Amino acid sequence: MHQVLWRRPDVVVLDLRMPYVDGISAIRQLADVEAPPRMLALTTFDTDEYLFGALQAGASGFLLKDSDPELLLEAVRALHRGHGLVDPQVTTRLIHRFARLSPASATSAQQRLTTRELEVLRHLARGLSNADIAEALTIEEGTVKTHVANLLRKLGLPTRVHAVIYAYEHGLAPRYSDT
Structure with a gap:
């Protein structure tokens, strides 16, 4: 985390299961800094808790680790341009949840x-x-x-x-x- 604050990258890819601090807490902490980086949540676990938790904490994107590697590159590029990207595997669930x-x-x-x-x-x-x-x-x-x-x-x-x-x-x- 201190490396992000020191180096000030434009985009940070965070695993949601990390030692010492969970990814959602890290996203929340980074979202509170002045000029926060764009954050991409990355996880193996396809749960609503991670998906909605990461987005609500301030992530601009969400990907599952089993996604195509090209999608990871596309996501980093999209976040760098100021856009967001959510894994197509969870997009329908996201839409249905908010539509309800x-x-x-x-x-x-x-x-x-x-x-x-x-x-x-x-x-x-x-x-x-x-x-x-x-x-x-x-x-x-x-x-x-x-x-x-x-x-x-x-x-x-x-x-x-x-x-x-x-x-x-x-x-x-x-x-x-x-x-």
Whole structure:
């Protein structure tokens, strides 16, 4: 942990089962530092406790150790670019869990976000890339990036993954069967 604080990497890959401190606690501690690194949780154990615990603690990504090695590289690159990535093996479970939740009031989000930012957020929740969102909304990809950055800032969220979770928690995303 002290190496991360000393070297200040952009991305940290953390095993959730480590000696001395568990990975979720380490993520929580690193999330509290000034300019925290993007954190990728890596584990052998496909449990809700690890998946939701890591994301709630501040991880920007979550992978299982049996994933394709190319996915690990893709995840590190995505986190470095400021995006999030969740292992496809657990994505459906993540979506179903948040789709089952009773939606909280979206009023505060609707007051903070412009109409276009809400549209972008809804498309993010459907899993669309910036290019796909740009095509769907007939705008430039750079404009989508600006909207994503603005909505993340306004909602106080670190990554796109957290924006998707937010959208589901607040009833701003289409139900799973609607996508």
